[in-house]
Amino acid sequence: MIKIxxxxxxxxxxxxANIEGTVxxxxxxxxxxxxxxxxxxxxxxxxxxxxxxxERVSIIHAPDEVNGNDKPINAVRLKKDSSMIRAIKELRENxxxxxxxxxxxxxxxxxxxxxxxGRIEGVRRPAFCxxxxxxxxxxxxxxxxGANIDCTPEQLRxxxxxxxxxxxxxxxxxxxxxxxxxxxxxxxxxDELRKEAYKLLKEEKxxxxxxxxxSRDLLSGKYNLVxxxxxxxxVLIKSTEGACLEMLKKLKKDxxxxxxxxxxxxxxxxxxxxxxxxxxxxxxxxxxxxxxxKTIVKGHGSSGARAFExxxxxxxTMIDKNLNEKIASALN
Amino acid sequence: MIKIxxxxxxxxxxxxANIEGTVxxxxxxxxxxxxxxxxxxxxxxxxxxxxxxxERVSIIHAPDEVNGNDKPINAVRLKKDSSMIRAIKELRENxxxxxxxxxxxxxxxxxxxxxxxGRIEGVRRPAFCxxxxxxxxxxxxxxxxGANIDCTPEQLRxxxxxxxxxxxxxxxxxxxxxxxxxxxxxxxxxDELRKEAYKLLKEEKxxxxxxxxxSRDLLSGKYNLVxxxxxxxxVLIKSTEGACLEMLKKLKKDxxxxxxxxxxxxxxxxxxxxxxxxxxxxxxxxxxxxxxxKTIVKGHGSSGARAFExxxxxxxTMIDKNLNEKIASALN
Numbered sequence: 001m002i003k004i005x006x007x008x009x010x011x012x013x014x015x016x017a018n019i020e021g022t023v024x025x026x027x028x029x030x031x032x033x034x035x036x037x038x039x040x041x042x043x044x045x046x047x048x049x050x051x052x053x054x055e056r057v058s059i060i061h062a063p064d065e066v067n068g069n070d071k072p073i074n075a076v077r078l079k080k081d082s083s084m085i086r087a088i089k090e091l092r093e094n095x096x097x098x099x100x101x102x103x104x105x106x107x108x109x110x111x112x113x114x115x116x117x118g119r120i121e122g123v124r125r126p127a128f129c130x131x132x133x134x135x136x137x138x139x140x141x142x143x144x145x146g147a148n149i150d151c152t153p154e155q156l157r158x159x160x161x162x163x164x165x166x167x168x169x170x171x172x173x174x175x176x177x178x179x180x181x182x183x184x185x186x187x188x189x190x191d192e193l194r195k196e197a198y199k200l201l202k203e204e205k206x207x208x209x210x211x212x213x214x215s216r217d218l219l220s221g222k223y224n225l226v227x228x229x230x231x232x233x234x235v236l237i238k239s240t241e242g243a244c245l246e247m248l249k250k251l252k253k254d255x256x257x258x259x260x261x262x263x264x265x266x267x268x269x270x271x272x273x274x275x276x277x278x279x280x281x282x283x284x285x286x287x288x289x290x291x292x293x294k295t296i297v298k299g300h301g302s303s304g305a306r307a308f309e310x311x312x313x314x315x316x317t318m319i320d321k322n323l324n325e326k327i328a329s330a331l332n
Numbered sequence: 333m334i335k336i337x338x339x340x341x342x343x344x345x346x347x348x349a350n351i352e353g354t355v356x357x358x359x360x361x362x363x364x365x366x367x368x369x370x371x372x373x374x375x376x377x378x379x380x381x382x383x384x385x386x387e388r389v390s391i392i393h394a395p396d397e398v399n400g401n402d403k404p405i406n407a408v409r410l411k412k413d414s415s416m417i418r419a420i421k422e423l424r425e426n427x428x429x430x431x432x433x434x435x436x437x438x439x440x441x442x443x444x445x446x447x448x449x450g451r452i453e454g455v456r457r458p459a460f461c462x463x464x465x466x467x468x469x470x471x472x473x474x475x476x477x478g479a480n481i482d483c484t485p486e487q488l489r490x491x492x493x494x495x496x497x498x499x500x501x502x503x504x505x506x507x508x509x510x511x512x513x514x515x516x517x518x519x520x521x522x523d524e525l526r527k528e529a530y531k532l533l534k535e536e537k538x539x540x541x542x543x544x545x546x547s548r549d550l551l552s553g554k555y556n557l558v559x560x561x562x563x564x565x566x567v568l569i570k571s572t573e574g575a576c577l578e579m580l581k582k583l584k585k586d587x588x589x590x591x592x593x594x595x596x597x598x599x600x601x602x603x604x605x606x607x608x609x610x611x612x613x614x615x616x617x618x619x620x621x622x623x624x625x626k627t628i629v630k631g632h633g634s635s636g637a638r639a640f641e642x643x644x645x646x647x648x649t650m651i652d653k654n655l656n657e658k659i660a661s662a663l664n
Contacts, residue, residue: 107516135578149515149523183481183566191481191563215567216574231523234515235547235567242548243575246467250610254603261603267596271586278582 001033001056002319003097004312005090008038009065009083010104012302015039018103019046021308026053028309029316035090035097037083039063062086066104072111085112091294092116099295099315101286103303109296110147110289117292120324122331125151126291127159128230128298129166130237131284136221139284141167141176143225145233147289153196156180157204160227161330162290164207167224169323170285170314176224179213181232186212193229201227206330215239244279282307285314290327295319333365333388334651335429336644337422340370341397341415342436344634347374350435353640355384360641361648364388367422367429369415371395394418398436404443417444423626424448431627431647433618435635441628442479442621449624452656454663457483458623459491460562460630461498462569463616468553471616473499473508475557477565479621485528488512489536492559493662494622496539499556501655502617502646508556511545513564518544525561533559538662547571576611614639617646622659627651 006022008015015038022034033056036043040061047057064082066075079085084104091100091113102109114126128146131139143163148155160178167176180198182190187198189212201209213223215236228236255265265272277283282303289296295318299311318324338354340347347370354366365388368375372393379389396414398407411417416436423432423445434441446458460478463471475495480487492510499508512530514522519530521544533541545555547568560568587597597604609615614635621628627650631643650656 135582146515181567183478183563214574215571216577218571218574219578220574231515232564232567235513235564236571239547239550239568239571240575242546242550242552243572244579245548246551247576247579250467251607254607255600258603261600264596264599264603267599268587268593271590271593271596275583275586 001031002029002316003033003035004315005035005037005087005097005100006312007083007087007100007102007104008036008043010102011299011308013304014103015042016046017303017305018308019043020050020305021303021312023047023050023052024305024309025312025316026056028313032056032312032316035060037062037087037090060086060090066108068105068107070105070108072108072115075108076112076115084109088112088116097294098319099297101297101299101308101311101315103299103301103308103311106146106298109298113289113292113296114147117294120291120293120328120331122328123162123291124155124158126289127162128287128289129163130287132219132237132240133278133284134221135219138173138221138224139167139171140218140223141225142233142237143227143290144230145228145237145287146230149229149231151193151229153193153200156193156197156227156229157200158291158331160201160204160207160209160225162327163225163227165326165330166288166290166318166323169321169326170317173224175208177210177222178207178225178227179210179223181215181226181228181236182212183214184212185214197227248276248279282310286311288314288318293324295324333363334361334648335365335367336647337419337429337432338366338368338644339415339419339432339434339436340368340375342399342434343631343640345636346435347371348378349635349637350640351375351378352382352637353635353644355379355382356637356641357644357648358385358388360645364644364648365390367392369394369419369422392418392422398440400437400439402437402440404440404447407440408444408447416441420444420448429626430651431629433629433631433640433643433647435631435633435640435643438478438630441630445621445624445628446479449626452623452625452660452663454660455494455623456487456490458621459494460619460621461495462619464551464569464572465610465616466553467551470505470553470556471499471503472550472555473557474565474569475559475622476562477560477569477619478562481561481563483525483561485525485532488525488529488559488561489532490623490663492533492536492539492541492557494659495557495559497658497662498620498622498650498655501653501658502649505556507540509542509554510539510557510559511542511555513547513558513560513568514544515546516544517546529559580608580611614642618643620646620650625656627656
């Protein structure tokens, strides 16, 4: 049995989306057991509306909610009855539980999990790895994108090893193409951190390192994994998402400004719907925190039931395929 | 008379676009004098095809060309007869020349200009400031975006002061909204560099500091200037451009994939043309190197005649409005 802790609070569509997503994930996997954290009464009430395998569900009452303004250290100390912090405690203490899926506040989840859960042997610092779709229909991971702003060349090497194993395991990509985010593609580009990291990555045998990458090529499909410090990773992913969203917004506004555009868009509505679907992060699973002994998957704050279900599937796959053991053996 | 050095080589459409752009800029300003650098014979031949004020043009023969693979230090030493390096020498030695406009290799131009041209009093490090259009029809500058990967809080403060004066002077925006690029909008976000810079920017009276910015809001129109180190600036601008271009490419491909989409796009062709024009960096002028005693404007490598003309207009405006004096008085 694979036991996964589910944080039912924290997301924009919590607890409904989280509970519905859990019920669907339970249907996908016969050996999945879900431990739900949140307001027990509310959870029981919502669950009663579904046909679900009650023998594979338990509930731990933790009705408080962390939010984006909480600092991780304060949340751990002061919000012990919040669904997220209580779930992390259970994850730490209960050997049977292998993973936590949450759509709550990113910063608190990452900070509290790093503080409370042990690391895989040899891991210097855990790293956060979100996934974006590429224009050729594949995916690209960005690691680190949220855990460590200051980092060393050795950490960048470890991110490459961990995230490479993750992408191969969850997305079925054999030897993912790994690039180092830099200001130019030539080997000698960048600051000392990048120059040193380039050398380490080039020598690392467990990955398929293809060289430096410029940020403009993120969505091109040339790479499956970009390795960077968390500041650059944050800038990279948010500016890419932001530019795509702003462009779609502008297109929409311009379409609405004339009847001939509206008519054209009407003809192309199927295509525009596909574009929107393509841009929908909910189709690509959650972001994972790599390097801890337990699996942590963070769904987007606005995750609906389907997105949340995908995050649980993702956590299930990571455990089922022994990702952490693979990471440990690649690192040591 | 305002004398500007023109690098006729280095761009994809050089020397034709550069020469035609210069002729047009000479028509825009009666007191503009252009000193053209390149192959004298070729320049004379091209010029003879235009009706232009010959008394306001001189040519310095420098037929070599620098390229993207040259390192600045090598170019300065070994490519003395290249149009760019010869122009920088003239800019340094000839007091009458106030500016240089080039569409040649960015790295060489920035590196060689910093090495050879004196700084404005008080400037720690010059900084590179490209401009992007925002979705509400305004502009946003990104400074630094190419000169200094390692920087201090004081440098970030100086970038804000210099680029704020520049945007106000050239784009006519009164008290541009200045933001610090960070991983979140809250004051306490980021590493030590960002935390210290935030304090300095908040205290700086010559600018309109509005706080931290997340990269996803770059094109939103909420900000006119983003202050950052050159690594983050490079990631920010290239990922934004890359995402927009990749999206347009995908739209185009999807349009071509079905006749009904083609028909819809035919109806919307005027709108798509406008979107493309909106995305065309050539409409927003070149990038400037701020902090040197002489004005340096870098046009995009693929600048056509109109884009190159705009870069000369931009350099003219910076000199005409005494930008460097304004920067000196704001800094000291």
